[in-house]
Amino acid sequence: MRVLVVEDEPRLAANIARGLRENAGYAVDTAADGEQGLFLAQSADAGGYDLIVLDLMLPRLDGRELLRRLRQGGGRSPVLVLSARDEKESVVELLNLGADDYVAKPFDLGELLARAKALIRRGKGHPSPVLRTGDLEVHTVERSVRRAGREVGLTPMEYRVLEYLAHRPGAVVSKTELLEHLYDFNWEKFSNVIEVYISGLRRKLDEPFADKLIHTLRGQGYVLRPGGSQA
Ligand code: CA
Numbered sequence: 396m397r398v399l400v401v402e403d404e405p406r407l408a409a410n411i412a413r414g415l416r417e418n419a420g421y422a423v424d425t426a427a428d429g430e431q432g433l434f435l436a437q438s439a440d441a442g443g444y445d446l447i448v449l450d451l452m453l454p455r456l457d458g459r460e461l462l463r464r465l466r467q468g469g470g471r472s473p474v475l476v477l478s479a480r481d482e483k484e485s486v487v488e489l490l491n492l493g494a495d496d497y498v499a500k501p502f503d504l505g506e507l508l509a510r511a512k513a514l515i516r517r518g519k520g521h522p523s524p525v526l527r528t529g530d531l532e533v534h535t536v537e538r539s540v541r542r543a544g545r546e547v548g549l550t551p552m553e554y555r556v557l558e559y560l561a562h563r564p565g566a567v568v569s570k571t572e573l574l575e576h577l578y579d580f581n582w583e584k585f586s587n588v589i590e591v592y593i594s595g596l597r598r599k600l601d602e603p604f605a606d607k608l609i610h611t612l613r614g615q616g617y618v619l620r621p622g623g624s625q626a
Contacts, residue, residue: 445472597609
């Protein structure tokens with residue numbers, strides 16, 4: 396998952412980014428003003444950011460205007476607004492502008508992370524924290540994986556690749572899309588490692604079973620779906 400944090404207070408932005416990276420395993424880009432935030436939000440490829448965390452009081456372009464322009468331009472990423480306590484009366488206005496949720500400052504980082512994860516799940520059409528494909532279960536709160544009821548130990552990066560695929564079962568996900576959603580900027584230099592994670596996932600999830608879940612479409616990408624014997 397790839398998240399954009401638009402927040403002009405450097406320490407707060409760094410805390411949020413660290414929480415999202417360490418606690419949730421997301422890739423995080425940050426923008427310190429509204430113009431840069433809007434630029435990044437609109438230039439993200441492959442469906443845009445999986446979530447945008449948006450402060451309201453921002454230099455150059457305020458958060459409300461950023462949100463209005465993003466939605467006007469067709470940007471569909473879920474948006475979690477950080478509002479100051481005295482801005483609470485404008486929550487209805489924010490929701491009308493296309494915000495999906497908000498937390499009031501000062502907020503508990505744990506609450507922000509929980510709301511961020513819930514928004515990402517809902518944005519992908521999965522209100523439940525457990526993603527299921529065939530006999531595979533991905534538990535996004537504990538970040539654990541079971542196949543046929545048995546726990547499968549994955550490395551953090553293998554888990555992140557699998558969670559992304561599990562949010563879109565049956566869809567072809569290109570290597571570029573995976574890279575963009577798993578890494579911060581400079582993802583190009585990681586392009587060779589995706590195969591390593593995929594082969595690790597195959598070994599742990601698919602090898603012991605006749606029914607294969609992870610499929611490669613040559614030149615196109617990867618698909619997670621049950622009902623296949625493809626190597
Ligand atoms: Ca601010």
